Amino acid sequence: MFKKKEDCKNNINENDDLKKDLEDNEEETLDDTDVQEDKDDNKDSSKNNEQELKKDELIKNISSENEKLKNENKKAKNELEALKDRLARVTAEYDNFRKRTAKEKEKIYTEACEDILKQMLPVLDNLERAISVEGNMDDLKQGIDMTMKQFNDAFKKLNVEEIPTDGQFDPHIHSAVMHIEDESYEENSIVEVFQKGYKREDKVIRPSMVKVAN
Numbered sequence: 001m002f003k004k005k006e007d008c009k010n011n012i013n014e015n016d017d018l019k020k021d022l023e024d025n026e027e028e029t030l031d032d033t034d035v036q037e038d039k040d041d042n043k044d045s046s047k048n049n050e051q052e053l054k055k056d057e058l059i060k061n062i063s064s065e066n067e068k069l070k071n072e073n074k075k076a077k078n079e080l081e082a083l084k085d086r087l088a089r090v091t092a093e094y095d096n097f098r099k100r101t102a103k104e105k106e107k108i109y110t111e112a113c114e115d116i117l118k119q120m121l122p123v124l125d126n127l128e129r130a131i132s133v134e135g136n137m138d139d140l141k142q143g144i145d146m147t148m149k150q151f152n153d154a155f156k157k158l159n160v161e162e163i164p165t166d167g168q169f170d171p172h173i174h175s176a177v178m179h180i181e182d183e184s185y186e187e188n189s190i191v192e193v194f195q196k197g198y199k200r201e202d203k204v205i206r207p208s209m210v211k212v213a214n
Helices: 002-132 137-157
Strands: 160-162 174-180 190-195 198-200 203-206 208-213
Touching: 002 137, 137 160, 174 190
Parallel strands: 174 208
Antiparallel strands: 160 198, 190 208, 198 203
């Protein structure tokens, strides 16, 4: 009977030890689980922090690029405004230059006409006097000679001279309106002058109209 009691007691003790071992294992398992969860939480937290940092860096880069584009756009606008202002000034200056040049050209032309008319008006005065005076043919011829002399004097003052026609034909100063075949003349020589030509220095005012031998 004592033995049975002893066995019973031993069984109870064994059960208590087993229960304690189970409880210890369960606590260890729970502790391991908590550690793993903490590790997972730390891992997730680290990953989230990394993502937040990347996001912040991306936002920072975008903001920086945006600011850079704004500055470049502002600079381009300023340059465009400067170019517009410059173009407006150049256009205004050119318009003023064109008007001033046209005015100066008109003034030069008027003064040139004035110089010519000053030389021609006395000739016209003499022609009017010659018409109004009664006289014979000799008087008329004398008046015409005086008028011709006055014309030539006026041309000299204006540096206008008659184009020579006593040599070979020159297409730059002569205009051939007729050609003849005549062995008594040299080839390309001027045979007859139909209308005198005039020039001022190197500028041909009117070419001489001539007949040329071929």
